[in-house]
Amino acid sequence: MPGRSLLEKIWDQHVIARLSEDTDLLHIDRHLLHDLGGSRGLLDLKSRGLKVHNPELTFATPDHALSTAPGRAGTSKIGMELLAALRAETAASGITLFDVDQPGQGIVHVIGPELGLSLPGATIVCGDSHTCTHGGLGALAFGIGSSELTHVLATQALIQKRPKTLRARFEGKLPLGVTAKDMILALIGHIGAAGGTGYAVEYAGSAIRELPIEGRLTICNLSIELGAKIGMVAPDETTFEFLRGRPYAPQGEMWDLAVKAWRELPSDPDAVFDREVVIDVEKIIPQVTWGTSPEHVVGVDGVIPDPKSVDDPARRAAIETALEYMGLQGGAPIAGTPVDWVFIGSCTNSRLSDLRAAAEVARGRKVAAGVRAWVVPGSENVKREAVAEGLDKIFIDAGFEWREPGCSMCLAANGEVVAPGQRSVSTSNRNFVGRQGPRARTHLASPASAAASAIAGAIADVRMMGR
Amino acid sequence: MPKPFDKLTATAAPIMRSNIDTDVIIRIERLVGNGIRGTLGKWAFGSLRYLPDGSENPDFILNREPYREAEILVTGPNFGCGSSREGAVWSLQERGIRAIIGSGFGDIFFANCFQNGILPVIVDKAVVDQLAADIEATQGAGKVSIDLETQTIVSPSGARHSFEIDPRRREGLLKGLDEVALTLQRDDEIHAFQASDRTARPWIHSTRTPASRTSA
Ligand code: SF4
Numbered sequence: 290m291p292g293r294s295l296l297e298k299i300w301d302q303h304v305i306a307r308l309s310e311d312t313d314l315l316h317i318d319r320h321l322l323h324d325l326g327g328s329r330g331l332l333d334l335k336s337r338g339l340k341v342h343n344p345e346l347t348f349a350t351p352d353h354a355l356s357t358a359p360g361r362a363g364t365s366k367i368g369m370e371l372l373a374a375l376r377a378e379t380a381a382s383g384i385t386l387f388d389v390d391q392p393g394q395g396i397v398h399v400i401g402p403e404l405g406l407s408l409p410g411a412t413i414v415c416g417d418s419h420t421c422t423h424g425g426l427g428a429l430a431f432g433i434g435s436s437e438l439t440h441v442l443a444t445q446a447l448i449q450k451r452p453k454t455l456r457a458r459f460e461g462k463l464p465l466g467v468t469a470k471d472m473i474l475a476l477i478g479h480i481g482a483a484g485g486t487g488y489a490v491e492y493a494g495s496a497i498r499e500l501p502i503e504g505r506l507t508i509c510n511l512s513i514e515l516g517a518k519i520g521m522v523a524p525d526e527t528t529f530e531f532l533r534g535r536p537y538a539p540q541g542e543m544w545d546l547a548v549k550a551w552r553e554l555p556s557d558p559d560a561v562f563d564r565e566v567v568i569d570v571e572k573i574i575p576q577v578t579w580g581t582s583p584e585h586v587v588g589v590d591g592v593i594p595d596p597k598s599v600d601d602p603a604r605r606a607a608i609e610t611a612l613e614y615m616g617l618q619g620g621a622p623i624a625g626t627p628v629d630w631v632f633i634g635s636c637t638n639s640r641l642s643d644l645r646a647a648a649e650v651a652r653g654r655k656v657a658a659g660v661r662a663w664v665v666p667g668s669e670n671v672k673r674e675a676v677a678e679g680l681d682k683i684f685i686d687a688g689f690e691w692r693e694p695g696c697s698m699c700l701a702a703n704g705e706v707v708a709p710g711q712r713s714v715s716t717s718n719r720n721f722v723g724r725q726g727p728r729a730r731t732h733l734a735s736p737a738s739a740a741a742s743a744i745a746g747a748i749a750d751v752r753m754m755g756r
Numbered sequence: 757m758p759k760p761f762d763k764l765t766a767t768a769a770p771i772m773r774s775n776i777d778t779d780v781i782i783r784i785e786r787l788v789g790n791g792i793r794g795t796l797g798k799w800a801f802g803s804l805r806y807l808p809d810g811s812e813n814p815d816f817i818l819n820r821e822p823y824r825e826a827e828i829l830v831t832g833p834n835f836g837c838g839s840s841r842e843g844a845v846w847s848l849q850e851r852g853i854r855a856i857i858g859s860g861f862g863d864i865f866f867a868n869c870f871q872n873g874i875l876p877v878i879v880d881k882a883v884v885d886q887l888a889a890d891i892e893a894t895q896g897a898g899k900v901s902i903d904l905e906t907q908t909i910v911s912p913s914g915a916r917h918s919f920e921i922d923p924r925r926r927e928g929l930l931k932g933l934d935e936v937a938l939t940l941q942r943d944d945e946i947h948a949f950q951a952s953d954r955t956a957r958p959w960i961h962s963t964r965t966p967a968s969r970t971s972a
Binding site: 316328339342346354416418435443444446486516701709727 | 773774780789803833838839842843860862863864867868871922923935940942943945946949950958959960963
């Protein structure tokens, strides 16, 4: 029998019942709720006359519908109603809520790892597709829809079909100015936005082993943009060091017991994957998207694809449609494209290391005239740590706006939108049509690239900024 | 509880662009709030269906006869990728869509369809392209038939195509099964799993931590 992969080991450990050859009833170890769907699920459960099966394994926080303006001014009436409903329904069910202004509040995929709720070997779900982020700690984590959310609340279990496995190996040493965000965008550009559909992706290779946890979380975050609802990195010493002492991480004897179990999780050397991709990271340069799918990506020193040079009519039409929406000319260099907005935040890139990287570029410089630039920390704890380090001051001095933690302009559900026709460089994960507001134009990039673009007033190559 | 699905003969609309994400199917601001069910049909594909001034975009296929009445969508690669929002499926359902035929779907969207009695059918891209061409050849007048029992599609040209589907999914749709009720019948097994897992992995189950420890 061949060895087992990380995915298979975690999967097998959670099977409550085998329902068919490839479908199992899996135990869910952690269920995270947010303000958009959390109270709806709890109310749905109530209307069926059911109770939350394991409130002690369920955690909630508001992030999506909350304004990130100072003092939360500007949260819509409906956002306030959702917050009130989340408070009432979590209290009634005995679910821990990390509320506004409390340590622990933040984007649900930032707080899980930060609090030690997300652990290696755990199954983690949330009614949000970027739940794959938590896989950066070696968890089996994936997003679910509303019906599945109700199912988990009612049963602490979920019916799932075993996915195929894809291993993406990043080999080599990351060049200066190139980040985890660039690594994963390069992979999406390489295999396409559906390249991972139906797979659980394991990120491996020397460049992944070298990455700190926050970078691994960024990589796993964009798994869904690869089409894969699961992305994961095998836990190692870096993982254990990250988790040690976190509020919900095991302590004392239990910690030793847990680490012993976690050391067994990495894929066996002879594990077989359904697909394997190898990326040479030494060839990666900072990435930026030009179109309306994350696969529409080029190196920042590259040119926007010219539809005229594409033979396949369907592909040509797709490029033309994307360029028209984006207001760009095929064949032109992407660098130098003037921008109106810069958004540094979201569950992809709003952790402390992201803010440090952006601040490093912003320090002592000024945001270009006519550009609005926002920095939105991922959580209350990130915000407090950043303030303690003086990062907020660096940003404010440079002309950035420093906001309260939340999803903000990543999805524009909280009144925080890029105006029609305006162009934003964003550290988030989706450059979809209308994602950041009706007719808003989004270019995805790393925090360092976004900060460089804010300073330049145009899409910029951070490697030219001389730091 | 999802409505059962067995067979359907209906107008089908080809929407062949690749990577239509769930943000494009339904914008997030339509989904904020707990009382949204029943309000979503008119916002399905909002950014494609309406012009910036709010009027209908005459070029968009679902605004044209006879596609306006379509109950089947024939879609390009990777339809429903992106956000897990089940509201995308709700909006299609409220718009009258009962089945979607494509070469591939976003994984979470695909699962959400079954939860709402919508049949997503995966066939080869060549079959999807042929179906779309057959439909367009009749200007949409030719209907498409789908039979879940026999796992076949009949194109307006009369061509028959078979499709594969997970047997559990198929049975769930045919009978309109409620998964929550079914799983709760296994509650003893769930409790037994948790009891033994508490010994094997106690750190997963002992989560009650004083609030004072929540700052990282
Ligand atoms: S930051 Fe954006 S992608 Fe992440 S959970 Fe919030 S809305 Fe979703």
